[in-house]
Amino acid sequence: MLDDTTVGYFDSETGNYVPRGNTTNEDDVFNLGDTTTIRDDIYANLVLRSRHGNHTENLVVYQVVGLCELWDNDKPGLMITKTAFSGFTIEEVQYVDGKFTYKDQNQDKNPYLQIILWYHENLAFPNCIKTLKTYLKKRGAQVNRKVKPRVRIIQKANTDSGVSRVSCLATGFYPRHINLTLFRDGQPVSDHEITGGDLLPNGDGTYQMRKSLEISAEEQREKHKYTCSATHLSLDNKLDIDLEYEGKPITSIISSVLMVLVFLLVLGTGAAIITWKRRRTDATKSDYSSTSTSDEHVETPS
Known part of the structure; x- marks a missing residue:
């Protein structure tokens, strides 16, 4: 996700990263190197097995969410990663200005804490910022647009x-x-x-x-x-x-509309009657005028 826009997803059937909603002719590249493999090897497998036992017989759900920020002045902000096991958050790591904050929900000593901190500082954080900058160059206009409601x-x-x-x-x-x-x-x-x-x-x-x-x-x-x-x-x-x-x-609205329609109907009927009377009067005058003119031209016998 770039802000609230989905820029790509992982297709588990093909094993490939698939861009989504690309607005340029360039291909999007999800550039985190081999950090995912490193994390799986040195962190996920070891930590889960040592702290939660062997779960080969039951379904195990392991989730990791991570985010990093970049300010308008191109200065990196914080990075947060959260790890969940079977629906419960078991740890949270925050990294900002070179300082780490580590929270362990199990309240026990994590033997892999130094490895986790090294992973964030040297691999996850710099690669996340690099990937974020790359996407902003390609999708900046898309996520920075403003559309009026x-x-x-x-x-x-x-x-x-x-x-x-x-x-x-x-x-x-x-x-x-x-x-x-x-x-x-x-x-x-x-x-x-x-x-x-x-x-x-x-x-x-x-x-x-x-x-x-x-x-x-x-x-x-x-x-x-x-x-x-x-x-x-x-x-x-x-x-x-x-x-x-x-x-x-x-x-009330319907009553008002009906009153207006009735008024227009009455007004139209009255106008039609007046027009008919005028035409009737004009026709009568025309007939009278024609008759009078004919009478004036009748010659008297000598």
């Missing part, structure tokens, strides 16, 4: 219970960090009233978040004003979106 606030009524739900939704944003707040009459809604708020991934590498609030029928009659507010790295200022109709019940 699309924010909207919607209300959905439950006709059976009379309860409505106001939802604040932000989607399509990157990076993942966002502050999404639902306001009622200018005041933030309490966390215990809010449901949702989980960060979910989209298929295009962006993220989405939804926060919802249930509104009783009594609250709907009070006509509160609800606002969805979002702050994100891609936004210069805070983005505020108000709920349309300010939380009015859907029946």
Whole structure:
């Protein structure tokens, strides 16, 4: 993982590292040398066998997670590795500014501690930073991009219970960090009233978040004003979106629309009647004018 982007994975069937989501014509290279083999030989096998006995008859799950950081000034940050055995973390190593912090969950003396520290300082840490810099050159634009969120606030009524739900939704944003707040009459809604708020991934590498609030029928009659507010790295200022109709019940909206339609229908009918009368009057005048003109040209016998 490079930040929150998967850049590759190991295919256990082929035994190869497979790049994922490459945005350049260059092939990604997972460059940690032979450090994985060294760790398996001098650390994993020896430590697990000596501290947890022989598990040849049962399924054994051994997990290791490691990360390293690189600051914007190109200065290396910390490195952390955690080791788990059968679902429990058994040790954690932190390395920063040349100093180690070692935590052993079993609270016993690890005979391989010096080997572990030597491994981090001389192999794992420098190779992790080197690999991180290599990926940043190839994928920097991908992980440093900023995509603005699309924010909207919607209300959905439950006709059976009379309860409505106001939802604040932000989607399509990157990076993942966002502050999404639902306001009622200018005041933030309490966390215990809010449901949702989980960060979910989209298929295009962006993220989405939804926060919802249930509104009783009594609250709907009070006509509160609800606002969805979002702050994100891609936004210069805070983005505020108000709920349309300010939380009015859907029946009021339908009634208003029907009243407008009836008014337009009456107005259209009246206009049609007036136009018909005008045409009728014009036609009558035209007939009268033609008759008068004909009478004026009748010659009187001498």
